[in-house]
Amino acid sequence: MKFLIKNILRIIPVLFIISLIVFLLVRVTGDPVSLMLPETATDAERAQLRESLGLNDPLYIQYFTYLGDLITGDFGESFRYNQPALGLVLERLPASFGLAFASMLVATLISIPLGILSAIKRNSFIDLFITGGAVLGKAMPNFWLGIMLILLFSVQLNIFPVSGTGSLMHFVLPAITLGTAIAAEMTRLIRSSMLEILGQEYIRTARSKGLLEAVVVNKHGFRNALIPVVTIMALQTATLIGGTLITETVFSWPGMGQLLIQAVNLRDMAVVQAATFIIALLVIISNLLADLAYRYLDPRIKYD
Amino acid sequence: MRMFSRIEVKKELTLEETKTDKKAYSLKWLKVLLNSKTGTLGLIIVVFMVLMAILANVIAPHDPAQTDVVNRLVPPVWAEGGNPDYILGTDNLGRDILSRIIVGSRVSLLVGISAVFLAGAIGLVLGLISGYYGGFFDRVIMRTVDAFLAIPNILFMLIVLAVIGPSLMTLIFVLGATTWVMYARMVRGETLSIKERDYVRSARAVGAKDIRIISRYILPNIISSFIVIATLNVATTIILESSLSFLGLGIQPPDVSWGLMLSDGREYLATSWWVATFPGVAITITVLGIIFLGDWLRDVLDPKTKTN
Amino acid sequence: MSTSLLQIDDLKVQFKTGEGVVPSVNGVTFSVNEGETVAVVGESGCGKSITSLSILGLVPSPGEISGGTIKFGGKDLLKIKKRELRKLRGNDISMIFQEPMTSLNPVFSIGNQIGEVLRLHQKLDKKQALNKAVEMLDLVGIPDAEKVVSRFPHQLSGGMRQRVMIAMALACNPKLLIADEPTTALDVTIQAQILELIKKLKTDFNTGVIMITHDLGVVAEVADRVVVMYAGEVVEEAPVNELFANPKHPYTKGLLSSIPNVDQVVEELGTIEGSVPNPLNLPKGCKFNPRCPLATERCRKESPVLEEVGPAHQKRCFNV
């Protein structure tokens, strides 16, 4: 409990810096007025809008106003949807979250067995094959893989729906698309983590007890290998969410990714800010969860 | 509690008798390299790609921007309807895909390498300061790193590029400015651990100044892990650039990059496969080469494995 | 003389590495009897651990056993099936390793790790295994055994962990216990506790013990018989008193003169010049010749063989 509180407290300066980054990204770099008004708007109208948005204040004042709003959860209104930006983002959260979760699941299901296998069959043909596959998985851009999967599994084979949401089947292709790169990363990681663990003395101890090799690997080895993997998995959350930007577009998945891309394109900065902030928060929370999992997995930390 | 009171003296070859003049040493390296099949392959690929980029203008059979409206979407030479003029076929504007790949290697590698350089430089300096001096700097830098890590790279880039407009320079800058955190984290971690090693203590004991300790003791000992990570990141950056192209924010024509070709060609995946496939293959091979090379470098440069 | 429990004959182990073949064990021969403690001494890298790991078929990966036999209970451990060997491990033959800090799995409780052997070999259920684990911990002198079973390795001190390792090794009443430098990582006060414990258990259970060490003090303390190794070979073997009183091999002599003694102060320690040869580039002839004060032309050309020099005393040297 104490641990949680302390970590949450540590998040505050991070959020503060994030707010600064987001603010600078959004305010310093662009003037949303020209996109918010019709082409026919007069200069006077522009000036008025600028005034009413507070864009004429000095930057630091703008920042503090913005920070003040932030604390009250007010990210401003989306001018595209004329709705509070935060609400829009939160509305999309479940879709993105579901996709991210499914992808993580896919990644885990793929990477754990393959990672372990290639570690125990180190330097064999299988290892080379899996390592090669992992590199390939990493080298394929998301959008390309997504389109290929659609062409193969939906258009040619007619197994999965092409796009959109609705059923569990709809999850399959986007989750594979998004999960592949992460699976690739994780496979490599599990492999090296496993290799390191398998060289540890307690593995030799386990063998000297007469345990089956499978037990040695899966019980004594994997539990330990999992510890660094969990951390990396958490670090992948950012990548994962970043990946949704593209995957959601390819599969017209109604999540935050699409919202964000359009918001950026239209300079709907309230939404951009809200979404960036929420995403950052999500990443931070998932890191926190990973820390918790870490503590659970590694008794050395639990009792320190 | 510090647990290891006595140092593990591990299976250390006593190399007293080994003759190790410089030449033999480099030969050994080569031997080690050739011993690793993937490492050799990686090196060959990377050298090939770099040469291709350097000599692009000389070896490209066509002007990569030259459109040929009559010969649009010509399939590669070996496929039915192929044209020997265009070995890998042409794209929707009738441009020679092979030439575009050759010339595109320039931008792709340039972006990958420069961005990594930039990010690496920022990360190295901040990581060293953070790890070596600790204290307030460290806290500020590390919280900033956390903040950056919480915002997905691609999102960061999306926003900046959309707002200030994509160009080669901004692209490199933005890629560099968002990925420095990885290096900073890694450098900081290594610095922290090396700082506690006895050889750093011994440097202090003989009266070395901070600058000397950082430059002669810490830097040389993290540089190899650094190089490994940087190498691998060149690959990641190349892929990232293609994703940005997908979002319309990557390299802008008339510049060509593999990412751009791949992204443009996606429209033809179902009908004219070669348009997107070849740049994709170029990316894959390069990434493969870089990763193999990086993995191998990891093995060779790591002093732990070196002695064994 | 009691019956021979383990008989190692002409064991050869080599490592095929990128830089060449490392012959780390090069024709090692010795035996262990029931209830007897055989100490194997030698400098770092001379092949002690590899020899002991060979017995259980645990030689790490680029290494392979390239010759010899290891007879245990009439069977050659190098020929039997993997499954049979696994049955012996932890049951008839068990091992303790040097590093108590890293030999226990950090993520499982002590009880779990000790119980694991019992469940496996004695087919106990979880509950029984746990009870037996507590019993074993008691036996090795761990206070509060009931509590300790549920702890994790990092919560114990080095000495406690080594006791846990011993408890684990002895859980199935093995006939042979291999202890690979079990006290090297421990402080003297703790080392003394552990050595006492091993001595006591040996007499209580009549277990044969192979004690690997490079501390001649430890050897003098616990061994019945001593095998001295150098560069992958046995250079001398003798009962403990005989060896200390009457070392025959120059290497053994050098070793004995080079240890400082708390009991008596000498102005200068005896030394063995030079250092252990690179296993990739072993000297011709007697492996010890470059460091040997008595080396002759013959030593540089021919390899001596292990020969009897007294009752149960063998040495590998041309000099008399």
Place this chain on the structure above:
Amino acid sequence: MTQVKEKKKTLLKVTGLKKHFPVTKGFIKKETIPLKAVDGIDLEIFEGETLGIVGESGCGKSTTGQMMLGLLPPTEGTVTFEGKDLTSLSKEELRRLRKDLQVIFQDPFSSLNPRMTIEQLIGEPLKIHGVMQGKQLRNEVIRLLKTVGLGEHHLKRHPHEFSGGQRQRIGIARALALKPKIIICDEPVSALDVSIQAQILNLLRKLQKEFKLTYVFIAHGLPAVRHISDRVAVMYLGKVVEVADRDSLFEKPIHPYTEALLSAIPIPDPTKRKEHKLLEGDLPNPSNPPSGCRFHTRCPYAQEVCKMKDPELTEYHEGHKAACHFPLQQ
């Protein structure tokens, strides 16, 4: 022996030396409880002598050594070297003083920068202090190498090309380069093979004679300490529990801990197998040391008072001090 000591002048003196490490408990956020690694030590080191410091792992030997060198700022107390208080010197002054204070580390593998050649490693101290350069420097390096039994042909090699004993020699050469007055040897032989240990111990003795060096010799191997030291200090949990000259300490220990320590050492003579006076239990956790006399939890002679009162270090004989309520011999 005692008369000799009278004449000797104190080179280095520590008084009331303490080091408390802030140990962060909890995973990320700190909740600091001090780990009392060194908790009030007074020691004197006389010119030309070797002071051995022994004690179990974690009792604060290295920490003391580091503070003596000025590498670690003490939490409390002073370190006086030739009349100058190291703790009050500026960073730059301290750096210059380093010439006189050198160190040899335990682990020959991690105490040499793997990326430097032997020439650089040994020449570096001279270069840093601007003592010499160029040809002269190189010659000096070669001379140093020869002093420690290595040769010119080793100049261009890197540490990993040497065996442990050789590396330790390189470390010694590096420490010798600046002609220091005192060398703190932090377990210089613990990591080495027996046959090599003897070489290094002999070398250290030879150098001491040759260069009139003063050593602080930290070790937990009592035989080596006895072999090399003139005086010995025994530490337990951050405190010195007994200090005396060598023979008096080994032959007539006063503190029960010293006695136990001596008894625990295996004697390399199978005919002298003896019953050990075994100590119970382990070294307690230094961040939560026992009250009163820290040794009382393991002491066979402990009584009530030991739990309550921390005994003072008292001189029982000439130069033989111990901190115990129930000293073994008076």
Place this chain on the structure above:
Amino acid sequence: SSNSSTSGDEGSVEKKTEDDKELVIATGADMVTFDIHDHNTTSTEAIHVNMFNYLVKRGEDGFDPDLAESWENVDDNTWKFKLREGVKFHNGEELTADDVKFTLERVANDNKLLEHGNYSQIKEVKVINDLEFEIITHQPEPALLNRLSRLGSGILPSKYIEEEGWDKFLENPVGTGPYKFVEWKKDDRVVIEANSDYFGEAPKWNKVTFRAIPEDSTRVSELLTGGVDIATNLPPSDWERVKDNEATEVAQGPTQRVMMLVLRQTEGHATSDPKVREAIDLAIDKQAILDSLMEGSGTVTRTRVTPGNTGANEDLYGKTLYDPEKAKQLLKEAGYGDGLELKLSAPNGRYLKDKESAELIQAMLGEVGIDLKLEFLEWSSFADKYASKSFDDMFLIGYGNSMFDAALALDRLSSKQAEGETDYNNPEVDKLLEEAMSNMNAEERAKQYQKAQEIIAEERPQIYLYQLDAVYGVNKGLNFEPRLDEMLYVDDITVK
């Protein structure tokens, strides 16, 4: 073309049949809002038209009644309308003149609304009785009916909005149209269902879903697999594939969008020389661009006012100039014999094949010795520059015209509007446009516009390239006719 490497059995989709009462249409972008006055996107309106009705509809020639039964010009500034009786909103309320007043005055008065500029001509709506009202304009407004039959002209339920508030309306919009709102899942789908109380012909579909699928290839794949019945904006690369597929076909038709280069005539720019402008025009083979990038669909043109628009000059339509030799000649005459460097800014991804067109144009201009530097901008940056009129020599843009009137199309070329952008200044054109603006004589007005177009085509402040076609992928079981206004009236789509 050569690129038909796919087989015909891609996607085993069935043809649409009679008893299938549901229709799914895939669009490239999601609807923007249900605030009909606060968007200016055709694709949003294309959905709205099924839920809302205008007062009048554009018909074959002239205008047809919709909510308004009849209308007349009372005077230059006053139009009188009579509403159809018994029209009900989806929530059951009756349509009255008050609703019209509420709707039109809102957009006419609120300058924050995106459509304000197109309705600000209306001064007020005077309610006569429940069914009758008058629209009074500030100035004579010859194009009023054009304005009332386009984007943002749907009539809103005043009572509902006043009582429940805009937020409620936006969440649960109510109109008079043949289809009622069911749900809108942003960036996913808009679902509407048949309004059984519709005053007109009964709706043909029970349920219609508009799915937003931004990625072209995904949209095509959905069509091929039967996931959707109609896919808009079919990328040319996939036409063959869609045609080859047994159950799908391609439907195409012209749109209001004309692609053009806008040239700066400001002093100091080479493009201020009419010879250079002509040379550019002559150097570009527009038909070749259509052929190579759009599979030949689209129509070359020398005017922006295409057939179907009031004031169209059909003589300039379907015509194009291409004469690279002459272009070289002209350049030489203009003093650029040894080459000329110009800069073209173009949006990337905004219009069909915009980037590729610019690249082809670059190549074609290169042939005649113009070194064209391309600057591609992602749309929002492009829009920024557009608003600040800060393009260099020229930019590529595709204007639409939802008004179906020349006024809107040519307005930008009046010297006042052109200032800072093209700096085109021709008093004659200015005069023609000015007069036509408020000329209530339809025929004469058309003449004025046609004349202006002729001058513009000669002087080339804008070089027209071609009119774009809209291309749809359609399930073969459906009758679907693309409309010039790109609206998707679902009741016009029927099962064969």
